[in-house]
Each structure stands twice: as C-alpha cells, then as structure tokens.
Amino acid sequence: MIVVMKPRAAQQSIRAVISYIEKNGLQVHLSEGEEVTIIGIVGDKSKLSTENLTIFKDVDHIVPVTESYKLANRKFHPEATTVRVGNTSIGPGSLTIMAGPCAVESEDQLMCIARAVKAAGATILRGGAYKPRTSPYSFQGLEEEGLKYMQEAKACTGLSTICEVVSLEAIEAAVKYVDMIQIGARNMQNFILLKEAGQSGLPVLLKRGLCATIDEWLNAAEYIIAEGNPNVVLCERGIRTFETATRNTLDLSAIPVLRTRTHLPVIADPSHSTGSYKYVGPMAKAAVAADADGLMIEVHNDPAHALSDGPQSLNFEKFMALTSELAPFCRLMGRKLGEEGI
Amino acid sequence: MIVVMKPRAAQQSIRAVISYIEKNGLQVHLSEGEEVTIIGIVGDKSKLSTENLTIFKDVDHIVPVTESYKLANRKFHPEATTVRVGNTSIGPGSLTIMAGPCAVESEDQLMCIARAVKAAGATILRGGAYKPRTSPYSFQGLEEEGLKYMQEAKACTGLSTICEVVSLEAIEAAVKYVDMIQIGARNMQNFILLKEAGQSGLPVLLKRGLCATIDEWLNAAEYIIAEGNPNVVLCERGIRTFETATRNTLDLSAIPVLRTRTHLPVIADPSHSTGSYKYVGPMAKAAVAADADGLMIEVHNDPAHALSDGPQSLNFEKFMALTSELAPFCRLMGRKLGEEGI
Amino acid sequence: MIVVMKPRAAQQSIRAVISYIEKNGLQVHLSEGEEVTIIGIVGDKSKLSTENLTIFKDVDHIVPVTESYKLANRKFHPEATTVRVGNTSIGPGSLTIMAGPCAVESEDQLMCIARAVKAAGATILRGGAYKPRTSPYSFQGLEEEGLKYMQEAKACTGLSTICEVVSLEAIEAAVKYVDMIQIGARNMQNFILLKEAGQSGLPVLLKRGLCATIDEWLNAAEYIIAEGNPNVVLCERGIRTFETATRNTLDLSAIPVLRTRTHLPVIADPSHSTGSYKYVGPMAKAAVAADADGLMIEVHNDPAHALSDGPQSLNFEKFMALTSELAPFCRLMGRKLGEEGI
C-alpha cells in the first residue's frame, strides 16, 4: 500500500500519516520526490483499514500494490488447476463442453436433450432447476424434481451434470443429485451463497457478475476457496455495457487476463452473453481461440417452444454442426474435445 | 407485444407467426405497412413466451408494449405510497434522513452515533450488522449482537432503525430487533432473499443494483410486493460506469423517472455512490432538489478509525452542518425534515 | 510516477528498470518492502515514456502520481475562474442560464424564442447553426445564415450568444457573429478543433464527451488553454451508461469532483442528458443544488414541430415556470440568477 501525498504537503500532515501507520503496528518507507512525497506501508496490512488514510490532511490518494485474493492468485500458485467434475475434468489439455437446456422442463425433454448433446461431444449436461428470473411472473423452474431428472439423465448417458443454485436449500438438494453447482451472475456477490457453496464439497462454476470487475470476480472465488473448496471454475458470460445489439458484451479479453492472475480454469458462455443463437457459433470459436478451457452452450429440442431463453438456444442440428466445427480449433489449441479429455 | 417483420417478409413467414400466436390462445392484429408488416399480439401474454418469436423466419424484432411489473407500477396505482417505518414514515411531504455508521462496531460507538444523528434531525438509525464485503478477509459485521445494539439505541433515542440483511437467518434476527430491513445493491437480484423479505412483514429498503436498469429494479420490488408486502422504499445508490473519480455514479435522473413509473417512495444514498465525504453534501442537496423522499447518509464518530467505509463517512460536526443546510431546501420542496414529517 | 515490481522480482530486473530511468536523465527512489519493491521516479517525467516500463521484466504496474493537465489544474490555480461572455459572465456568485432552440430554424423562430427566454431570466441565447447529427439524412442546420439570426437576436434583446462549432470554417463564421463557441460532446477529443477554438479568441463552452472521464475532459480543456485561451467553461451533459430510461446519465457528482480538480466554471445541461422535457425541471434544480455555475436548457416555441430535439425542449410557459422555481434555489446557493449586471 502506498500513500501519495499532495504536492507541497505540510510536514505536519506527513507526520500524521506516519504516526497513524506506526500506531497500527506497521512500518513506513518514506520517499520525498521533487513534486510529491510518497509513503510506503510495510508489514501486515490486515492490521489497519488503509482506505481511511484518504481522509487525512494533504493525502492525495492511496495505491494498493497487492491483490486482496491470495488462494485464487496465480502469483502464489503458478500451476494451472484442473477441476474434476463427475467423470470428466476441466483444465489444461481439454475443451469441456457443458450443454443442455436453460431450464429443465420435463423428464422427456431433458433425456432427449441429454442424448443429443452427448452424441455431439458434450461431457457435462447443464439444466436449470432453480431459475433466477427478472420478473416474478416468469417460469421459476422445477426445483428438486428437475434435479432428479438430471440424475436420471446422468444414469442413462454417463454425462456429468451441473445445475445453478440460488439458496442453501438448492445446494442441499444439488449435493444429492448433481456433480457440480453453478453460482449465477446475479448471485456472484451473494457472499452467503458463496460460503455455502464453499462448504458443499461440490465443484463450483462461478459466473461473472454483469458488472463485476475481474478483481471482484476473483475475490468472489476466494470466498469459496477460503471455505476449503479449491474446485472453482470461472465462467465469462458477458458484462453489461451500453451496447444493446447483443444482450451483454462477451468479454473474451478476460480469458488472457485471468491466465495471468489466477490458476483457476475459465470457460465461456456464448449463449447468455449474446442472447441469440445466431451469434453462438462465432463466439464459441472465438472463445476456444482465446484459450478457454470450456464452453457452456444452451441446447434445446424445440427452441421456439422453450420456456426460457429460446432465442439463444441451439437446436440439435445446429449444436452438432458447431461441435464438428469446433473440433479442429481444439486441435490447434492443443486441447481434446469431449470424452477424450478425461 | 408487437412483432416487427423484416422488409419483404414472405407471406408464409407471416402466417407462421400468426399461427403460433393463435395456437397459444391469443389474437393478432395485422398491420401491413409499405416497408414492413407488423403483428400486434392481443390477449393474455403470460400464455406464451413471446421472446421465442425472434427465432421465427423473417422476424426482425419484438417490441414489448407493457411493463412486466404491475403492483409497483404507477399506471395501475396513481397515488404515491407512504411507507410507515417504526414511528416515522417515508413518502410525500417529508424528507426522511437515515443516518448512522456503515458497520455497527460496538455498543458505545452505536449509542454515541445514535444520539448525534438524532440531535441533527435524522429519524432513522442505520447500522450494518451483516456486511457484504468484496474480500472474505474484510470485517464482516457483528451479526445478531449488532442488531441488539440497534434495539438498545432505539430504546434510548426513539429513533426507528434499519439494518441490511443478507440471508434468511439475518431476516429472522432483524424481525426481532429492527423496524426496517435493507436489501443491498449486490443482492438486488437475489430473488430468494427478495421473496423472504416480502414474507418478513417488515418494510423493505431496496437498493438499486450496481448495473440494474430501472425496469429490473422495479421488477425486483415486484418480487417483494408479490409476497404481500407493499412497504417497499427504493434507494438510488449509484450505478457502475466507466468514471472512476467517484466510486459509482449517482443517477439522480432515476428519481424523476421513477416518479412516472412507480408509486413507491425513493431515497438517495450520497455516501456509497460517491465514496467520499467531500461529495456527500452537494449530492445530498441535489437529491433533495430532485425530489427524493429521503437520504441515507453514513455518519461515524471517528471516520479515520472506522472499520468500514471511513472515507465516505461524515463526522458529527459535518453531519450537523449538512442537515442545517438541507433544511431550507426541504422547505422549498414542500417537505418537512425530521420528526415533524410523521 | 511509481513503478511497482512483482513480488520476488529478480535483482537483475530491478536494476534494468533503474538503469533505464537513469539513462533518461531521471533519478530513482528505491523502496524495498516485505512483499514488493517500489521504484519512485524523480525528475522531469516528460523526458521518458514511462508507460513503456510496463514491458520490463518483473514490473507489475505503473502508478502515475500527478495529473497531465497543468493550466486547468486547481492545484496550481486555487482561485475559481470567472469567464466573461459578451455582456454577462459565468462563475462564482451567479447562475447563468443559456437557453434557446436546439437548432436555429428561421429568423422569426429565433427572435420569438430570444424574447421569451430573456423575459424568463436567461442571459445567454443558445441556438445551433451547425448540427452534428447521427444520421446524414437528418437536418444539419442553417450554418452561417443561422449565425446571422443569432447576431440579430442579440441586437434586439441584449442577450449574449453561443453557438456550437464543428469545423474551422464554423469557428471563423462564429467569430463574426456570436459571443461564445461550443465544442459538442462528439468533438470533445477532436484535438484539431480544440486547438482552433483555443486560437479563436472567443470563450469556449466545452461539453463532456459521452464516454469521457473527468481527467480526459480536463485534458481537452488543457488543449484550448494551452493555445493561450483561458476562457473555458465546462458543461456536464450526461454520460453513456447501460441505463436507457434517460438518453444519457447526467453525472452531477462531476460538479463537486471538478471543484476539487479545476478552477474552471462548470454548468449542466439537463435537456440533452435526460432527453425528455419531463425530467428537465428536477435535474435543473438538482444541478443548482450541486453548485453548478449555470444551466443550458433547450426552449422552443413549438416543441411538437421542432426540427431537432423536440421531446426535450421546454415551451415558453414551462421555461418561465422553471426559472421562477429556480430563483429561490439560487438564493440558497448564494448565486444571482440572470441579471446582466455583474
């Protein structure tokens, strides 16, 4: 942490800052430049609320020099992490495709979709049983019944499974039926849920909040890992910007940025970010080329009649075509697509 | 809901759309213009997932013509709502000031602050007992112990009280000790929490999410009201933009926009939005001039040693000066400041 | 400028940075903390492109400690500036209202509006003769003919006048006819135009770009002042955010932020920022309460038939009512409204 003083700061002001820091058990390193004086803080910063220093007289601003996340930080864990999910895994060398409907609508629907996505190369079945919807009057999901269908689909196809959770109750149900839980964008800073997910024992897919910075996202991951659960996978799913031509703006630059900051795997969701099936293919390829460890793609047997997110869902034919097109991109990136990635 | 077809859409495509709508039990109203054909949907839209129509051949886009929120909508409830909170109220004719520390730190601290904000004209004491913090290593609040101090402060000063809740457990505790609960920005779309807040019986202060549109915010309010709890107050607390000179960007235009869309009271939080005590005064006055029903302001006995949000907290002297300056603005706006506003 | 090295940076990397700095004729101030080493750069930073240091091995990031604008910077010019415009002025102690049509449409229209805004208390007449429009097929303005009408309106009413310029040709015409020129939001970083405005000799109203940070805005002002023209007034007119309920988001917090960073006057434009006449009144009052030095408001004799920006224009009755309502707010803020007598 560095305290930058205003030009021509009074000696008295400088002494006040130093005194405050030292009283809190830390040391200072003073640097008096031609224009400004800079005070470095040395020692265990958890001992003081450094932001308070901005109130001190003649203080211009405070510069943090270290990130607040440690367990998720690549600086301290240089090796890339591989996260095991059911009988597959996410990480270096493989390209994991999670596919399935936005919402589980019925046993038949899910089974039919599960078979199709398996045939096309997906290794994880996604399906929403607890749906966070903007309006209280929209379909909210089948809840535990939906999870049971997920379990059956797993039994039939061998696919691993993932389901979004929105509450402790949902986590407790998910633990019984699926292989991985997802924290959605709207709950990325629901810290209670993050802690509960950390205690669940299941691997967690953590979606980026719509207006979360990469640093806030990694701090959210830290909440989960700090509970003893290191199996966190990040999912870039678009951020909110002024552009309305797509539902959100898929921030693919986040992938190489994350590679430098964290050891956790990162996947991309071209369905939710773009909001239109027309853009899913190009963005899926782009994500693979940007070195994503996986993709989450919405697939539906009959998008025109989907209860949720029909416009962005691929039908079976389109999904099959997409995975075929993705295969050579995976090879170029040194990643195995689908089952071979185990 | 209006379906706008592409220029030169095939008759077959138009018939497919009409057929889909009619099969779902709705009627259409066809309008064939020189350039484009438009299909209006007449009837109960909850019967079909209209967004799916965007996938149909030759459909250009879909235009919603009615809002998804009803209970929070001014169109159906033209009279402004007044929300009762303990022994005060929020709504037309009064300017309610909620003041207090970001976090309850100790009994002494809270009592000392409660007396000071009461003396300066606040009628509701705020104080965080459950703190949602970006980093898991930051101070997380005193929890139920903090709520007890709030209750004591109320007993001593007669102030009504408000506390943020982050979980069902926190709501259950809050019901025992405080007069109003707050849903914070990060939980604005934690729909489970919204429903639980709706069932709590307590009035709810609903802060706007950092990247929530006004429509999403009103839909979040709808979640609470739909549970049978009409006592919702909205709080504009800044949105996330590209500008970093302030912590967030206080969107005061939201106040007149909300006046046209909803009957719910709306207050502003100049402390969290700006992130600096220096900007709290001008933004508080501006909010009153923009016709806010109240203000939430952070006040601390010793900002330099606050455990949370010190830089944006006013000390007693500054807060007292501010309420004095606000008084004539309130009179201009036809609002009573403080206790008389009941 | 501070160079923050990565944790455990090699001594060789540190030496490379120091060597680069010293070769460029600057000195370093080394600070070796427990976690990180920090290298302060002392001397005339214009001698090296410090951003390049981010490429050096083991460099984590670079922290600027001083602003790049000097002439616009309050640190070096603590007194607030008053800018003279024709026979009025903008600055401390007065609230200057610029009002008039978005576009000058005809001599009659302008004269009629000029008389009305004068009667209501405006001291500067605004009117666009060169219109930057998103589409090439929209009305582009009367150009020099429009400026002549502005001159006539001034002769008749005594109002000072302002007109937007979009090119050197427009500036050359404006110099002949009006008292102040305006650089619009879309041209805020048209550096050629800024320089030409700086050389024009006329006072300049510099609108904030839709996605300009406050620092970029002040750097744009610096371009004008650096040409020898200190008469710059800043105009906050809304920034682009994700919210679409208003055309842009009026960032009133920018006013108190600017007060700490610059000595230049700052006004607000509630018409362009909100895009709707319904929101102009509340936002005008809020801007005055936030300590703006003036307002720019669009007024039209017949908004329903305006050639440009009709929806956000006030008719005469509404404008007259607004200035009456603003008067007591001005008194509260210690500012005189209107009145040529400065």
Added chain:
Amino acid sequence: MIVVMKPRAAQQSIRAVISYIEKNGLQVHLSEGEEVTIIGIVGDKSKLSTENLTIFKDVDHIVPVTESYKLANRKFHPEATTVRVGNTSIGPGSLTIMAGPCAVESEDQLMCIARAVKAAGATILRGGAYKPRTSPYSFQGLEEEGLKYMQEAKACTGLSTICEVVSLEAIEAAVKYVDMIQIGARNMQNFILLKEAGQSGLPVLLKRGLCATIDEWLNAAEYIIAEGNPNVVLCERGIRTFETATRNTLDLSAIPVLRTRTHLPVIADPSHSTGSYKYVGPMAKAAVAADADGLMIEVHNDPAHALSDGPQSLNFEKFMALTSELAPFCRLMGRKLGEEGI
C-alpha cells in the same frame, strides 16, 4: 415507426396523434388492443420528426422499425463488399493484416519495421503521422514528413499503406502519399471529417468510437458512403466499459452482429483494445475465429523505447510468431493470409 399509446388513452389523444401524422402527409394504421392502442405510421417518414410525437398527450413511447442507414445496410445490399487497398484487398476469402508502429518516428525506424512486417505476412503497413493524444503535451506525430516515409516504405517493400487522418489538411496530404486513410475512434462522429473522407477518393478504415453503438457506427459509415465513397472498412477496437484490467473491452460479438447488418468488411484491433502486448495474440486468434476480415496490429522494433503505445506493441519476434500461429486459423476459416489473398 409505431406510436404506442398509454393504457386507457383518451380517444381525443389518439385523434390528436393521428391528425398530426396525417397533416404531415402520412397515413396511419390503427390497432386497438386490449391493453393499449398502437398507431403505425405508413409512408415516407422523412416528412416528419417522429420523435416529437413523444410529447403528445397519452403517448407512451415510439418504436422505430427501420434503420436510418441505407447504403451500409445489408438488407438492401446482401452481397459482402470487398474493398481494394493499393495492391491488396479486404473482404471475403482473405485475412488482411495491417501492421506497423503506432507512430512513425523516423525514416529508419519505419523502413526497418516495414521489412519485418512484410516478411511476417502483413500486406498493409500502418503508421501514425497525425496522432490524436489525450494530453497536449504528448508527442503529436511527424505529420506530412511521416507520410513521405510511408510512401518510401511502400516503394521499397510493395506494402500498401494506411495512415490516420484528423483534419482536412491531413486528408489532403494523405491522398498524395498513402493508399487508405483511417478515421480514429475519437473522430468517429466528427461528421465534417467523415464527409471529407468520403470525398477523398481513398478507401477509409472507420474505427468504432469508444462509446458508439453498432447503429451509430453504421450511421457514421453512411456519412462516408453518402459522399460517393463505398470503400469503407469497419474496425472494432474496443469499447469503454467499467472493466479496467484491459484498456478497453474488445467487443468481438460486434463481428457477427455486423455480418447481419452490413455488407462492409470488418477487422479487429487487438492492440489498442487490450493495451498490452500480452493479450494481443489470444485476441488476434479470437478475432479470426469470430470471422474478422483482417487485423490491425501494432509492431515496433524496440517497444521499450517507442514514443507512443510501447506496452501494446509486439516486437518482430513476437509478431512473426503470431502470424505463424494465425495461419492455420485462417485456413480453418477459409481465408488466405497475406499476399495470396489478392
């Protein structure tokens, strides 16, 4: 254009809207739904300023149904355009790489870079001679002298050349020396410059403004084409968002969106958008996978000593490695890289 009336709009209000439309020589198509009445406008909309209708009593909102750009619109020009630039071209079937320094610094520097980028597969040499810089105190470019070096570099290497223009003067110089001109992000809505570029006769690379929507961008292209110059290439170079980990956010989704809206070629600039050489490679590959027609990449012989944008520039070795890695991605996308693409 559709006018959506408020629920329970008075018949008188509806008649007023209809009357206004008909008086302007247009027809209406009335649709009275259960909840709302909708009025479609039929005929040549250029006859009235439809936005004004929002002011009419009981009007809820106005919905545009057609885009304002025609010449750039794919609806009316379904075939993809190929733009010829010197002795190469940009469009379907080829992947055009524009590479070179941010700023032309000297004859030697440019010649050395030109040879290196040519050897690595670039077909267009970029080099800034007129630099729009945030601060007036930063290096502003060699101007016409720089353009002469571009011409020499072309003579020696056979590369086609592109240079940013910021004024009519710069365009007049560019016409003499280079093959293509660039309108930068900050000037995307400098409509005077767009018109002058349209009259220059040279192909134009139009960069997206930092906060420009795709529709505004296409309207800017329309300004150029409307002057009789159809040779416009679009360049996505990042938009401004809240995320600061990269300089801007490269919006690759814009590429597939543009494919549906326009026939113009589109390239991506991974250098300016990310601001760091570390992220250029992954984003270049992602752009190719998203079906970009080309890339603009900053290359410098000695990034650590570059006068501008050193941190984001690739050195020769890295650029050569990147083009080698890009080659198989191009083949997958059915595009030829470099000279063969003619």
